Amino acid sequence: MSKSLFDKIWDNHRIADVGDASLVLIDRVFLHERTGSVALKSLKEAGRPIMAPSHVFATMDHIVDTFPGRTDKTIMPTGTAFITETRDAALDAGITLFDLNDDRQGIIHVISPEQGIVLPGLTLVCPDSHTCTQGAFGALAWGIGSTDAEHALATSTLRIKKPKSMRITVNGHLAPGVTAKDLALYLLGRYSAAGGRGHVVEYAGTAVEALDVEARLTLCNMATEFAAFSAMIAPDDKIFDYLKGRPYAPKGQDWDAAVAYWRSLKSDDGATFDREIVIDGAEVTPMVTWGTSPQHATAIDGVVPDYQAVQDRDSQEAYDRAIAYMGITPGTALESLPIDAAFIGSCTNSRLSDLRRAAAILKGRHVKAGVKAICVPGSTTVKRLAEAEGLDQVFRAAGFEWRESGCSMCFFAGGESFGRQERVVTSTNRNFESRQGPETRSHLASPEMVAASALTGFLTDPRKFGPRKFAV
C-alpha cells in the first residue's frame, strides 16, 4: 500500500493503540527555560525519573538577555529564576544542557539542526509551538504542553490520536527576490490561520525542493501559525550533506545505513492525503502583514484591505479591532507606512543565510535616522560564523545593534520591548496584539524586507534594492 512520509514515520513509532489514540515512541525531547523548567520541576516533585536522559536536551533561549556581556541576570523581572532553576534541574536530571556561555547555545529550532540532533525519521517534541520547524529535516516534530513534556520525559512516549494529513504542492519556482517567508505568509493570507488545522502538512513540489535547508526551516516554522499539527519535507541530499559531520549525527557505518534509510523517507507515488492544496510558486510575491493575525498577510505592493476582502475569515469586529490596533486605514498603500523599528531574529529567520541576505541589502548603506534596528543571531554558532565573514560589521555600520543569540524581542516577557504604538517590521512569526511590547504594532516580513524597510523608514519591497550578493 502506498504510504505518505508521515505514515511511514508514524508506523515506525506506533507502539500500541490506546482507545482511539496511539502510544507513540518519542525519540528526542528538547526543553527551554520558559516551559521546560516547569516540566522538569513537576516531574521531580512527582518522583518520576526520565526514561532516556541521553535523548533529552535543554537550552536557554526564551528569557535570557541578548546584550553583550549577559549573565544570569535578566531585564525581565523574576527571569533569573527560570534560568537557574532550569540549570539546576537539568544537571540533577542528567540531561544535556547547552547553557549560557556554551558555543552550542541558541534558539532550539536553530541549534537542534546545527548539532545534528534532529534527524530524518525521528520523532521530536518540545514544549514550544515552533517545534514544527524541525520537520524540514523529514522528522515528525511538534509542539506540546509542559504536562505532555513530562509524559514524554517519563515514558519516552506520547498518547495521541493520529492527525490528519495534508499535502501542499508548490509547482514551478519562486521568483527571484521571493523567499520561503513570503511563501509561508502567502499561504496564511490565502488559506487563513486555521487553514491547516490539526493536519500534518507535507510541503512538496519543485519550488519546495529548490529551497535550501535553512529556507525549508523557515517554511515549516510557520505551520503552527497555520494551526497545523506539524509540517514536514521529504529529506534529500541537501539535508544529508548538511547533517554530515554534525556532532550528534550518525558516523562511520551508521552514516551509510542511516542515509540508505533516510532515502526511503518520502511519500510513495499514489499516497493519499486527507487534503491537497496545489499552487504555482510564481503566484507568490514579497509579503507583509497589515493586522494582528498572521493571516492578515498581503503583497507588499498592495494596500491595507477593506473588510470585504477578508470577510470570509474575519468578523467585522475582529477586522475593526485589528485596523484600530494597527493605526491604519483601508486603502492605504503598505509602502507608505512609516516604521519606528526593525527587528531581525527568531526561530523563523535568524540563520546565517537570513543574515547574509539582509546584509547584502544593508552593505554600504545606513538605516533611516530615528529607526531603531536590531539583529539577534539565532544561535551563538550563527553569531560566530557571521562574525567570521564580517556580517556583524555590515550590520553595525548600517546602524543595527548586533546581539547575543536568543528569542529576544520576538515576544515581550516583561523585560525589553518595543514601545507603545511603535510600528515594527520584524522577521518573526507572530503579530498578535502586544506580542512585541505593550500596544506595539508588528508587521511580519522576510529579513530582506526588514533590512530594506530599515533603510527607507517605510515598509519597503526589498526588490527595489535589486539582487545583491553579499561579499566582503
Next chain:
Amino acid sequence: MQPFTVLTAIAMPLIRANVDTDAIIPSREMKKVSKTGLSDGLFAGWRYQEVGGRDPNPDFVMNRAPYDKSEIILGGVNFGCGSSREHAVWALAEYGFRAILAPSFAPIFQANCITNGILPVELAADIIARIAQDLEQDPQQRQLVIDLPQQTVTSPDGSIYGFEIGGEAKEMLLEGLDPIDLTLKLRDRIQAVRVAGQNRRPWEYL
C-alpha cells in the same frame, strides 16, 4: 485532576476569531516556574486598564457580573492559537473555567485543555451564536448544561446540540486520569520497542 461529567454554569461570550494564548495569558504574566498563581494574569491585556496593572477594564466581558462567575467560554474559530504555553490553560482552570465552546481549537491548546480537565467542545459557529443569543437575555439564570457522557450541550431554550470528542480524550476527562500512570503500565512494552529499535536503527539511540 477533577473529573468532568455534567456541568451547569454561566457562559461568557468571547466570540473572536484566533484568540491566541498570548491574549489568554501574556508572557509578562508568567512570572514563576510554576503551574499556579496564574489566574490574575488571565486575559490581562484585555481585562485590565494598563499593562502590568490590575485596574479592571469595565468594557471587558469577564469584568461584568455575572460573567465574572463564568465557567464556560463561548469562543471563535481557531481558539487558543499561537504559543504552546500550557500556562494559558492553567490560568483558565485556576480562574474556574471548565469548558470552552468554539468552532475549532488550535491543536496544542486543545490537548492542553484535556490534560487539565477543561472540556473543549467543537460546535459550528452558527450554533454558538444561537447559544450566545439565548443566554444573553439573563446570563445568570439562563445557564448552559454540558453533558460529557451524553456528548450534548443544552441551551436554556431547550435546544440540544450533540458534539464529537475522541474516545481517549473523553475517558481522560470523565475519569480525571493521570495519563503518565496509565502509560507506565506499558513500560515493559515500551522498553522492548526501544531495544528492538536500537538494533534496527542504532544511530537513533544516543
